[in-house]
Amino acid sequence: MSATPDVTRAPLRELVAAVRATAAAVRGGDPVSAPEPRLERSRRAGQGDYSTNAAMLLAPVLRAPPAEIATRLASELAHALGDDLERTEVAGPGFLNLVLSDRWHRRTLRLVLDAGERYGAGHAEDPERILIEFVSANPTGPLVAASGRHAAYGDALARILEYHGHEVSREYYFNDAGSQIRLLGESVKARAEGEEVPAGGYRGDYVGELATEIEGVSELDPERVAALAVELLLGRIKATLARYQVRFDRFFSERTLHQGSPSELERVLSLLRDAGHVYESEGAVWLRTTRFGDDKDRVVIRSSGEPTYLAADVAYLQDKRERGFQRQLMPVGADHHAYVRELRAAMSALGGDAETVEVPILQFVHLVEGSERAAMSKRRGEFVTLDELLDEIGVDATRFFMLQRSHDRTLDLDLDLARRESSENPVYYVQYAHARIASMLRRLTAERVQRAIGGDSGWGEAELHASERELIKQLAQFPDEIAEAAQRRGPHRIAVYSLELAQSFTAFYRDCHVVGATPEPVESFRIALSVAAQRTIAASLSLLGVGAPEAM
């Protein structure tokens, strides 16, 4: 991505490098392998700012007590870090705690500010071209609240991967062919003619609406009705997604895979046939997925001659691959998890690497109101649409709540809490911290703020308040949080981080007066720190697709 100078990137990187270099020096040329030492944020006061487990890892290699090794590490590290290091202490089973100086804290703030709007961005070590396919709900009804989790997850993950330095495309794959669509057409037609919808058909109120929206339904054949209904429903889905701040680069139609002669689907099937992974049995065509770890083979062409959904999905898989994506992410609901094995097997059969097909499993969402649980399924008329949820609690709260929890856990979304516009509601708490900084900075001229950020008049030498140090360490953490969220496909880490950052800022705000602080260098430093906090809160929220208001 951008060619940012290394020094403005991750403040903690040089600290980690120093620790590792020191550990290597103490260790000497011993060839026995040992894990790389870690640098961890200390959890409680009295254990320094950071601590390393290096001595405990080296103990078995050097056959010496951890405490003794830690002492040697300490003197090496003191040499390497110079004035950045206040002191070290050996503690517990052999931890080496580092207490960093105010000089280090000021320097770290400098690095954060110098990185500007791109702080924390572009750290991916192996940038890839990634395609993320998400939501992909069939256009047989409006998006339901559960889709809100998929949409928020995929969108936030895409933003995070992009920020981290990958090249990301987002696609929505929709089924506009096949039995479900046929059923939709028949359902609409039946509704228009006042007849009973077919077994397993669609019954929601929207079906009736479609019946009136489509002119002359009764004269049209079901197939035509289905096509028009899909068009209308897809339009609504797109509108909901746009409102939800979710962007797609492309909506991919399944139908296009069936068109032409040979169709894309037929072409991919013959690739598989040539590779010897396809056979006929019981009048159907099968893909030998068992060769690649599946527990049974899968039908691709039914005995009726119709292709299965899997056949189309495999064609789509190959299409994406041929478009040059090195990795495909396709988050799906927990009810589709068995599908992972089939897809990966198909990728192997196509001669690709199954590891490049990643399918994060998203667990279910329960809407909770008091002790009531609202049903989320698309069956019957009883479901909450995403639009209804957005009407109820707003875009920001919905996204934040959907992203707050790890995607592989079922989620209880508390509507009472989400509706509240107070600090009890985590999303407002974070936004409030941002607005508060904006409000504070409005009391100053732009020139004053610029001068403070630039450090033109200096930041002084005064001893820093514990809250100032804490906030700086929290800011220093940001690049690592992004790297973790990206690598582990876990956007919820950013939501958790944004809360912690807001808390750190609020503590600083409580303890340290900013505007009017004396002497002037102290005011400058605190203004600069506030700006860094504001930018980083804004960046975190932006990665979640949540707004960062200037005022509340």
Add this chain to the structure above:
RNA sequence: GCCCCCGUAGCUCAGCUGGAUAGAGCGACGGCCUUCUAAGCCGUGGGUCGCAGGUUCGAGUCCUGCCGGGGGCGCCA
């Protein structure tokens, strides 16, 4: 029966791929507005990390087995 996810405070959940005395929010209880937004802050109480073994200097985290909850095992998508 087999496979996948999950059991952490009254509730909802974090816990950075093995580290020190297990954290946050909500709820409960008590306190704080003549200074930059009280949409805020401070304090109190609250735990056999489902159970039992194992691995090791060290386990909420890794392994095995049980118990409990959810999901999946179609020529449906």
